Amino acid sequence: MNQQRTAPPTALGDDSRSMTVTSADSIIAPPPLPRKPAPRETYSQTYQDPAQVHWYDSTVYAKGTHDDVLWRIEQTLMTRLLNRHAPDHARADALDFACGTGRILAFMREQVGTLVGVDISPEMLARAKQKVPDVPTICANIIDNPQDVPGNKDIITSFRFLLLSEPPLREACIRALVGKLRSNQSIMILNTHGNPRSFRALASIRNSMFRPGSLKLAKFSLGDMKQLAERVGLRLVGTAGLGYLPPFVYKILPTSLCESMERLLANKPILWRFGTHIFFVLKKA
Numbered sequence: 001m002n003q004q005r006t007a008p009p010t011a012l013g014d015d016s017r018s019m020t021v022t023s024a025d026s027i028i029a030p031p032p033l034p035r036k037p038a039p040r041e042t043y044s045q046t047y048q049d050p051a052q053v054h055w056y057d058s059t060v061y062a063k064g065t066h067d068d069v070l071w072r073i074e075q076t077l078m079t080r081l082l083n084r085h086a087p088d089h090a091r092a093d094a095l096d097f098a099c100g101t102g103r104i105l106a107f108m109r110e111q112v113g114t115l116v117g118v119d120i121s122p123e124m125l126a127r128a129k130q131k132v133p134d135v136p137t138i139c140a141n142i143i144d145n146p147q148d149v150p151g152n153k154d155i156i157t158s159f160r161f162l163l164l165s166e167p168p169l170r171e172a173c174i175r176a177l178v179g180k181l182r183s184n185q186s187i188m189i190l191n192t193h194g195n196p197r198s199f200r201a202l203a204s205i206r207n208s209m210f211r212p213g214s215l216k217l218a219k220f221s222l223g224d225m226k227q228l229a230e231r232v233g234l235r236l237v238g239t240a241g242l243g244y245l246p247p248f249v250y251k252i253l254p255t256s257l258c259e260s261m262e263r264l265l266a267n268k269p270i271l272w273r274f275g276t277h278i279f280f281v282l283k284k285a
């Protein structure tokens with residue numbers, strides 16, 4: 001299914017950390033982490049596994065991990081993007097697609113008027129229910145049953161979905177979400193956490209030189225976003241980039257120092273293009 005022939009989500013940096021030779025986390029030998037759940041056949045099936053749910057929340061986003069630190073900085077950037085592109089966001093009707101265990105819901109509920117989370121995995125949603133019991137969630141397949149997902153949204157977010165979802169699934173979902181925006185002023189905020197113009201380029205070179213046969217690192221770039229936007233009737237109106245230190249640096253330097261460096265560099269002119277993580281703010285074309 002995955003036409004890019006990248007490692008499946010459970011074997012890569014997305015929601016895996018340091019478990020395989022292909023992970024960008026393993027540029028220098030990482031400390032051992034709990035074993036990852038086995039991958040499923042498709043991206044949508046992967047997160048139906050309770051072990052994956054547990055992995056995502058308690059390992060990927062464990063306190064002090066690379067992902068946890070970046071998420072703290074991302075929240076600052078998200079607040080700025082919302083203030084700039086949706087100044088009336090406190091009254092907005094918002095939807096978080098592929099909401100998973102509710103990480104984005106917990107942040108967005110403080111930012112908007114009304115909020116709903118949508119995901120295909122009942123297991124992920126069960127965890128979200130514990131984390132953000134006040135936010136309604138819908139278990140739905142937006143492609144097969146678009147009517148199950150409410151429309152007329154002022155803000156739609158979807159994080160950590162673009163990079164590892166299979167291209168046909170990715171495009172079909174984003175296209176369906178465009179139809180759920182209220183107007184030309186409504187915004188969609190998506191992200192990549194695998195910008196190839198980042199330290200991941202070095203990891204890819206390392207793999208091709210020293211690890212022949214290893215799966216390619218997944219990538220989704222600014223250019224990929226622009227092309228996708230054009231195909232589904234969106235236009236890019238804003239960006240923010242961050243994530244310059246490879247995860248192994250977090251194992252060498254104190255977390256607080258890593259966070260300070262990442263914060264200092266986050267979303268600086270030109271440099272933002274070289275962060276692993278990029279936010280895309282989009283409006284209907």
Ligand SMILES: C[S@@+](CC[C@H](N)C(=O)[O-])C[C@H]1O[C@@H](n2cnc3c(N)ncnc32)[C@H](O)[C@@H]1O
Binds near residue numbers: 121
């Ligand atoms: C890596 S998790 C991201 C969760 C959350 N957005 C976050 O950033 O913490 C990817 C999520 O995409 C969901 N997903 C996969 N395929 C989907 C689909 N076809 N429709 C809706 N959600 C889907 C998975 O169930 C999983 O919860």
